[in-house]
Structure formats: C-alpha cells, structure tokens
Amino acid sequence: MSFMDLVKALLNKNPDSKEVAKERLRFVLVHDRTSISPEFLDKVKEEIIEVISRYMEIDKEATEVNFHKGEKTAMLEANLAVKEIKREVKS
Amino acid sequence: MGEVIVITSGKGGVGKTTTAANIGTGLSMAGNKVILIDADIGLRNLDVVMGLENRIVYDLVNVVEKGCRLQQALIKDKRNENLFLLPAAQTRDKAAVDQDQMKELCSELKKDFDYIIIDCPAGIEQGFKNAVAGADCGIVVTTPEVSAVRDADRVIGILEASGLSNHRLIINRIRADMVKKGDMMDVEDIIEILAVKLLGIIPDDEKIIVSTNRGEPIIANDTISGRAFKNICRRISGEEVPLLDLHEKDNIFAKLRKFIRSG
Numbered sequence A: 001m002s003f004m005d006l007v008k009a010l011l012n013k014n015p016d017s018k019e020v021a022k023e024r025l026r027f028v029l030v031h032d033r034t035s036i037s038p039e040f041l042d043k044v045k046e047e048i049i050e051v052i053s054r055y056m057e058i059d060k061e062a063t064e065v066n067f068h069k070g071e072k073t074a075m076l077e078a079n080l081a082v083k084e085i086k087r088e089v090k091s
Numbered sequence B: 001m002g003e004v005i006v007i008t009s010g011k012g013g014v015g016k017t018t019t020a021a022n023i024g025t026g027l028s029m030a031g032n033k034v035i036l037i038d039a040d041i042g043l044r045n046l047d048v049v050m051g052l053e054n055r056i057v058y059d060l061v062n063v064v065e066k067g068c069r070l071q072q073a074l075i076k077d078k079r080n081e082n083l084f085l086l087p088a089a090q091t092r093d094k095a096a097v098d099q100d101q102m103k104e105l106c107s108e109l110k111k112d113f114d115y116i117i118i119d120c121p122a123g124i125e126q127g128f129k130n131a132v133a134g135a136d137c138g139i140v141v142t143t144p145e146v147s148a149v150r151d152a153d154r155v156i157g158i159l160e161a162s163g164l165s166n167h168r169l170i171i172n173r174i175r176a177d178m179v180k181k182g183d184m185m186d187v188e189d190i191i192e193i194l195a196v197k198l199l200g201i202i203p204d205d206e207k208i209i210v211s212t213n214r215g216e217p218i219i220a221n222d223t224i225s226g227r228a229f230k231n232i233c234r235r236i237s238g239e240e241v242p243l244l245d246l247h248e249k250d251n252i253f254a255k256l257r258k259f260i261r262s263g
C-alpha cells in the first residue's frame, strides 16, 4: 500500500479506480497464465507413463496427473500406480 | 534484408491499424523502403486510413493465389515515394490465405523492402496466425484498460510460444488527466504487470480521428501524437529516445517554452 492509499484508507475514501483495475488485472492474469488445458495434461501424462513403463509396469487407469498453482509456486503432481517392477532393472 | 514487423493486440479496436499506418509512414519518411500489408481479410481498413481506398485493383489474396503479379497489387502511397500498400481482400474470408503462403510472401518482400509492416486482425484465430506466420518481431498494442491489457498478455504468450520473443508494447489512448487523477492505469503499472519491453506511448487524441477522416496519418503533422509516433519509429530504427511527457500539452509553461523556441 502506498502512502496515498494509506491516507485515503484513513479518510475512508474509495481507492482510486486505477488501483482497483490493477488488482483485478493481476488476478485475472494469474489465472490466465496458469490455466493448463486438459489435453495438455493428458499429453504429459501419456509421456510420463511411456518413460516409466520402460522400468515398471504401470496401471494406466489408476494413474493421475494434476497441476496445482499457488500464489508463488506451481506443482505438477503425478501419482503412478505400479503393478510390477520389471525383472531386468531390479538389480 | 528487411525486417517483418506484425502489429497485433488480441482485443479489437485498440489502434492496430492506426499504428500500422503511422509507423509505415514514419519509417518511409525517414528514408526506408516500406510496405504495409493489410492482413485483416474481410474487414480491410488500412487502405482507408492511408487514404488509398480508390486505387485498389488487386489484393493480398490475388497475390498468394498467383492471380496477379506482386508488383501489380502494390499501391504507391500518395505522399511518400518509397511507401507501398498491399491491401486485404474484402470479399473473402480469413481461410483464403494460409501460414505457408504468408511466410513465402514475407521472405519474398524482405529482399526488396527495409520494413514489412503487417496489420493483424483482432482475435487469436486463423487470421492472427496467418499475420504472425512470417514475422520477425511483433508490436503489441494495448490501451490502459483491464480487458485490453489482459488480451495483450494472452497474445504475448502466444507470440512467445511460437518463437517470436523480441516483441514490444505500445500503450495507446493514454489520458494524462485521468492518470493524474488516479483513474487510469499508468505506463509503469502496465509494463510491470506484463513484464514486456515498452516501445512507446500515444495519447488519446481527437486529432487522430480528424486525420483518419482525411486519410492522412497524423505522423506527418507536428502534434503531440505525431511526435509520439515519430519517437516510436526512431526506436524501431534502433535509436534511444526518451518517453514523451504527455502532461506537456496541458502545461502552459511548456507551451510558452515551445513558442519562444520556435519563435
């Protein structure tokens, strides 16, 4: 909050409309920039399964890939259901 | 080898065509050989803004379909020897041209022209993709409003995803009086939020409407918005030019100073 905002808040005035615009813009952009389409996530999921399948047998149906976006961080979460570890890589 | 610059925005009506006309005119006034391409197929406007609407014979679609030679479709500007317009087709739709054809056309034109300026249609669909296909860099136009800046962000994202990373922003229709009152987002706010390089600012100026009525780009006149566009052209040519002070016009001392200097 800038000094002028503080003064305005103390005087119980509405904030400038430009401040409201900035806040709203920041909010929609956080959302716009991190919206990942389901098709994109499906593709990521498929490729993850493809790589891991070289080493383990994966249950595709029980596997989930999700994307979470917080204030400052983003997390890609993948839960892979392993049916069996392949013999040749166990050692 | 020329440079292909696409003028785009996402949101409609923010000043792409006005910007294309003025930048094209300005760069040619500075001695460059320039071609303006109207890529807004079906809604052509650049011809009218340039005052060249009654000279059109062939258009962009005729050229890519090889219905005429490129030279036949180029319209020479009224005032500038080395400025040309390639108009859009008015009675066709955006699908009449594809991305490969635009790429081919641009690389052809680069041999002959210093600057190829493409006026992009609003939106992010086919017409936009065609306009962007052959470009080396983009100029994104916005106004200081939430919806326009949001759409600019979207377009910047798409430009980056398609490998065009050296784009710059123009903020159009700034009203110094409203910024002063805190009723319009200012330049610094918008640049910070979009995290993009600024190419220039243009005031909201009724003289732009008057000059558009006449079909004469404002850059040829010594007005505040004419100077704003001139600065933008100089920056495109690589010069460092400080930002225009938009408060100048309502400052009586500045007027007086100018009067004394010119007098």
Ligand SMILES: Nc1ncnc2c1ncn2[C@@H]1O[C@H](COP(=O)(O)OP(=O)(O)OP(=O)(O)O)[C@@H](O)[C@H]1O
Pocket: B009, B011, B012, B013, B014, B015, B016, B017, B018, B019, B040, B045, B120, B121, B122, B172, B173, B174, B202, B203, B204, B205, B206, B208, B209, B212, B225
């Ligand atoms: N700085 C300005 N001050 C005043 N009027 C302006 C300014 N810039 C543009 N205009 C006016 O706004 C209107 C829209 O401008 P323009 O046609 O250049 O926008 P556009 O982005 O090309 O629109 P479209 O998306 O429909 O192609 C025109 O009437 C133009 O004269």
Ligand SMILES: [Mg+2]
Pocket: B016, B017, B018, B040, B045, B119, B120, B121
């Ligand atoms: Mg236009």
